[in-house]
Amino acid sequence: MRIERAEVLVTSPGRNFVTLRITTTDGVVGLGDATLNGRELAVVSYLRDHLVPLLVGREANDIEDTWQYLYRGAYWRRGPVTMSAIAAVDMALWDIKGKVAGLPVYQLLGGRSRRGGLAYGHASGSTLEALFTSVRNHLDEGFRAIRIQTGVPGLKKIYGVGGDQARGQKYDYEPAGRTAVPVEEDWDTRFYLQHIPGVFEAVRAEFGAGLPLLHDAHHRLTPNQAAQLGRSLEPYDLFWLEDCTPAENQEALRRVRAMTTTPLAIGEVLNSVHDYQTLITEQLIDYVRSSVTHGGGITAMRKLMDFAAIYGIRSGFHGPTDISPVGMAAALHLSIALHNFGIVEYMPHNAQTLEVFRTGYTFTDGLLDPGEAPGLGVEVDDELAATFPYTPAYLPVNRLLDGTVHDW
Ligand code: KDG
Numbered sequence: 088m089r090i091e092r093a094e095v096l097v098t099s100p101g102r103n104f105v106t107l108r109i110t111t112t113d114g115v116v117g118l119g120d121a122t123l124n125g126r127e128l129a130v131v132s133y134l135r136d137h138l139v140p141l142l143v144g145r146e147a148n149d150i151e152d153t154w155q156y157l158y159r160g161a162y163w164r165r166g167p168v169t170m171s172a173i174a175a176v177d178m179a180l181w182d183i184k185g186k187v188a189g190l191p192v193y194q195l196l197g198g199r200s201r202r203g204g205l206a207y208g209h210a211s212g213s214t215l216e217a218l219f220t221s222v223r224n225h226l227d228e229g230f231r232a233i234r235i236q237t238g239v240p241g242l243k244k245i246y247g248v249g250g251d252q253a254r255g256q257k258y259d260y261e262p263a264g265r266t267a268v269p270v271e272e273d274w275d276t277r278f279y280l281q282h283i284p285g286v287f288e289a290v291r292a293e294f295g296a297g298l299p300l301l302h303d304a305h306h307r308l309t310p311n312q313a314a315q316l317g318r319s320l321e322p323y324d325l326f327w328l329e330d331c332t333p334a335e336n337q338e339a340l341r342r343v344r345a346m347t348t349t350p351l352a353i354g355e356v357l358n359s360v361h362d363y364q365t366l367i368t369e370q371l372i373d374y375v376r377s378s379v380t381h382g383g384g385i386t387a388m389r390k391l392m393d394f395a396a397i398y399g400i401r402s403g404f405h406g407p408t409d410i411s412p413v414g415m416a417a418a419l420h421l422s423i424a425l426h427n428f429g430i431v432e433y434m435p436h437n438a439q440t441l442e443v444f445r446t447g448y449t450f451t452d453g454l455l456d457p458g459e460a461p462g463l464g465v466e467v468d469d470e471l472a473a474t475f476p477y478t479p480a481y482l483p484v485n486r487l488l489d490g491t492v493h494d495w
């Protein structure tokens with residue numbers, strides 16, 4: 088069974104998605120997610136101009152060989168563009184293998200390790216009251232673990248804090264603005280560090296000790312600041328503190344780790360096992376945050392998670408709305424099969440996206456399940472997809488109050 092055709096679809100039903108579709112000589116179709124938020128067209132070019140011509144005529148069954156051929160063959164290794172493109176090929180080939188076998192992909196990965204994967208939702212509000220409303224909305228929707236993000240007095244707009252909701256209103260946070268240049272937001276770490284412990288104290292008082300709570304610091308802190316935050320949050324028993332320092336500096340986590348028992352998750356901007364080598368071997372983190380979409384696909388993420396398993400580190404795959412339903416499905420098949428699964432992020436896609444991508448995964452009692460359809464279990468409606476053309480959209484830029492560009 089050879090690869091006959093590979094096409095790159097770009098659609099924007101509320102936000103941009105890049106999908107690779109591979110068709111075999113037997114007429115089997117596989118889908119892969121190659122969405123890289125704010126840099127989508129770079130991956131489109133990598134796929135269309137450089138990978139598609141190499142794929143046509145290759146044996147569709149040989150997933151590992153194709154992965155190595157694309158990764159080692161390019162000479163230029165790693166990086167989000169390369170790894171997202173390879174991930175899309177990898178997912179599409181697993182999708183095809185599952186369809187040919189008549190089995191959901193998780194069965195090919197060793198079968199089920201659990202009934203479903205615990206998912207966390209992202210609650211936010213500019214004030215405590217708005218945050219509580221958002222938490223209640225998530226609990227009503229069935230979430231059993233919740234990430235807490237709030238506005239900070241003295242700062243106008245913070246990334247990760249969506250528009251305030253009324254009770255019963257759907258979550259409306261979108262991480263990329265549909266603007267020609269990025270929106271700019273402001274930041275002050277002292278204001279933030281002074282405010283956040285009180286937020287968690289209030290959330291615990293309102294919602295009790297049992298609810299797993301998470302928090303994302305979005306790479307904004309130095310190791311000392313991260314250690315201070317981790318310690319100040321210890322009384323509130325977090326499930327994890329995410330991306331506390333800039334992720335590319337693995338050694339920075341040594342100091343944080345030595346100073347606090349708050350569990351640490353890192354890595355949504357990391358895309359290779361090598362980015363985690365120190366983090367894993369020195370047990371500096373508790374959770375791997377990379378997505379299957381940006382981490383080289385199921386093949387690479389399986390290896391990364393098996394490496395992490397030796398050190399007792401678990402998965403917490405990135406799952407915002409800029410991971411397409413195809414990428415989300417791939418993450419769920421892997422999550423259900425891994426022994427060292429921890430939790431998975433789940434931000435439900437909007438209605439238009441779920442019309443373009445018909446999914447088989449389900450969310451019940453706080454748990455996500457990839458479903459039993461052969462392959463990944465996602466189909467794309469081409470005609471509908473074509474009615475939503477690519478629209479430039481960018482993640483925001485963060486500046487300190489004096490105008491200096493800051494990590495975010
Ligand atoms: O594209 C990047 C966003 O998806 C990311 O910044 C959101 O931090 C995020 C998260 O944890 O989902």
Ligand code: MG
Pocket residue numbers: 303305329330355
């Ligand atoms: Mg994050």
